[in-house]
Amino acid sequence: xxxxxxxxxxxxxxxxxxxxxxxxxxxxxxxxxxxxxxxxxxxxxxxxxxxxxxxxxxxxxxxxxxxxxxxxxxxxxxxxxxxxxxxxxxxxxxxxxxxxxxxxxxxxxxxxxxxxxxxxxxxxxxxxxxxxxxxxxxxxxxxxxxxxxxxxxxxxxxxxxxxxxxxxxxxxxxxxxxxxxxxxxxxxxxxxxxxxxxxxxxxxxxxxxxxx
Amino acid sequence: xxxxxxxxxxxxxxxxxxxxxxxxxxxxxxxxxxxxxxxxxxxxxxxxxxxxxxxxxxxxxxxxxxxxxxxxxxxxxxxxxxxxxxxxxxxxxxxxxxxxxxxxxxxxxxxxxxxxxxxxxxxxxxxxxxxxxxxxxxxxxxxxxxxxxxxxxxxxxxxxxxxxxxxxxxxxxxxxxxxxxxxxxxxxxxxxxxxxxxxxxxxxxxxxxxxx
DNA sequence: TAGATTGTTAATCGATTAACAATC
DNA sequence: TAGATTGTTAATCGATTAACAATC
Numbered sequence: 001x002x003x004x005x006x007x008x009x010x011x012x013x014x015x016x017x018x019x020x021x022x023x024x025x026x027x028x029x030x031x032x033x034x035x036x037x038x039x040x041x042x043x044x045x046x047x048x049x050x051x052x053x054x055x056x057x058x059x060x061x062x063x064x065x066x067x068x069x070x071x072x073x074x075x076x077x078x079x080x081x082x083x084x085x086x087x088x089x090x091x092x093x094x095x096x097x098x099x100x101x102x103x104x105x106x107x108x109x110x111x112x113x114x115x116x117x118x119x120x121x122x123x124x125x126x127x128x129x130x131x132x133x134x135x136x137x138x139x140x141x142x143x144x145x146x147x148x149x150x151x152x153x154x155x156x157x158x159x160x161x162x163x164x165x166x167x168x169x170x171x172x173x174x175x176x177x178x179x180x181x182x183x184x185x186x187x188x189x190x191x192x193x194x195x196x197x198x199x200x201x202x203x204x205x206x207x208x209x210x211x212x
Numbered sequence: 213x214x215x216x217x218x219x220x221x222x223x224x225x226x227x228x229x230x231x232x233x234x235x236x237x238x239x240x241x242x243x244x245x246x247x248x249x250x251x252x253x254x255x256x257x258x259x260x261x262x263x264x265x266x267x268x269x270x271x272x273x274x275x276x277x278x279x280x281x282x283x284x285x286x287x288x289x290x291x292x293x294x295x296x297x298x299x300x301x302x303x304x305x306x307x308x309x310x311x312x313x314x315x316x317x318x319x320x321x322x323x324x325x326x327x328x329x330x331x332x333x334x335x336x337x338x339x340x341x342x343x344x345x346x347x348x349x350x351x352x353x354x355x356x357x358x359x360x361x362x363x364x365x366x367x368x369x370x371x372x373x374x375x376x377x378x379x380x381x382x383x384x385x386x387x388x389x390x391x392x393x394x395x396x397x398x399x400x401x402x403x404x405x406x407x408x409x410x411x412x413x414x415x416x417x418x419x420x421x422x423x424x
Numbered sequence: 425t426a427g428a429t430t431g432t433t434a435a436t437c438g439a440t441t442a443a444c445a446a447t448c
Numbered sequence: 449t450a451g452a453t454t455g456t457t458a459a460t461c462g463a464t465t466a467a468c469a470a471t472c
Binding site for chain 2: 427428429430431
């Protein structure tokens with residue numbers, strides 16, 4: 001009987017990085033790869049790479065030869081759900097939200113932006129890359145009809161918590177939060193935060209240490 | 213004698229989150245706060261909050277009253293270097309890079325975007341929010357003159373590694389990398405990665421678990 | 425004073441690394 | 449076969465949580 005191993009957050013984060021590297025390998029005609037090889041390139045330890053790959057693939061690698069590049073690619077893509085498309089809406093179509101609406105890269109990882117929402121009358125009704133920007137007060141009504149469960153939150157700080165209430169009402173299940181504050185959501189909604197301030201703080205600290 | 217405590221990456225990431233929350237408190241006229249209070253709101257443990265605050269502030273809190281909000285704010289801002297402005301350039305002025313050039317929020321955490329660089333002839337010479345877009349081959353020449361040490365990397369995947377070589381030559385010390393691949397930099401450059409694919413992967417996984 | 429909050433020291437938890445036998 | 453790579457089990461490392469005495 002197959003018992004699927006538990007995976008940690010850190011491991012999940014590494015999967016897209018392996019994937020990108022392996023796709024590059026694949027495009028260059030590389031057929032096989034091994035943990036030591038991936039390890040050397042990406043700077044992770046061999047053991048870590050091995051354990052990460054063990055979580056996503058059922059079959060084990062072969063001593064001496066390693067694993068087939070195309071197999072790992074498929075395993076990771078399957079694990080991450082890149083094959084079945086998920087839809088999302090963007091709430092807040094300012095600089096960042098607008099850039100995301102234009103950005104074509106999301107579809108490579110199975111995410112399709114269906115529409116945008118905003119309160120700015122100048123934006124409402126316009127389309128960005130074929131996606132319409134709807135008024136925020138249509139959100140509760142439209143989201144169930146669009147059958148979308150993920151919202152990308154790129155609103156100003158002040159309005160974000162009130163938007164969360166709307167998203168709850170609309171039946172949204174996951175929020176990809178780019179607003180740099182803590183969101184108070186219930187148990188029904190999961191949140192993943194991308195906090196640029198946090199990231200920059202880490203960079204600054206690394207810089208200071210490196211300059212010493 | 214003061215021995216400054218070591219701080220972990222996780223702790224650094226939390227600092228801007230405390231800061232935002234405390235600034236909100238401050239704006240609402242709240243004068244004092246405590247670890248239990250912050251803990252309750254942000255969902256971290258009390259002990260964690262206490263230890264985090266201990267790293268940034270020299271003075272200790274007072275039993276029963278806690279700490280002065282304005283003091284913690286100052287301590288965190290000082291620690292993060294929000295008071296002394298750092299400059300940065302943006303390399304790759306596409307959707308994301310362009311959005312960053314327009315984005316006013318960076319200056320609140322002490323980061324000033326000086327200019328952009330791109331290879332696209334249609335973009336070169338234009339200005340976004342007062343910042344000029346220069347041709348990429350002027351980078352090595354201009355960066356030392358601008359006295360800038362941080363580069364925000366928002367180029368396409370294919371060109372990113374070659375841009376890194378230019379950044380090295382130009383004397384850049386830190387790269388804030390938004391390109392979803394592993395960058396090969398030397399010991400002189402520090403990199404902080406913001407990988408949207410990793411972040412989305414985590415959200416998707418949380419969603420799957422929550423739906424079960 | 426009593427109690428809430430503090431900081432410190434110890435215990436736990438989780439993730440990474442090391443060690444090693446198995447195998448193509 | 450020999451050696452590179454594998455997967456597993458144990459050891460280490462780091463971060464979080466628990467326990468508790470100190471104090472305003």
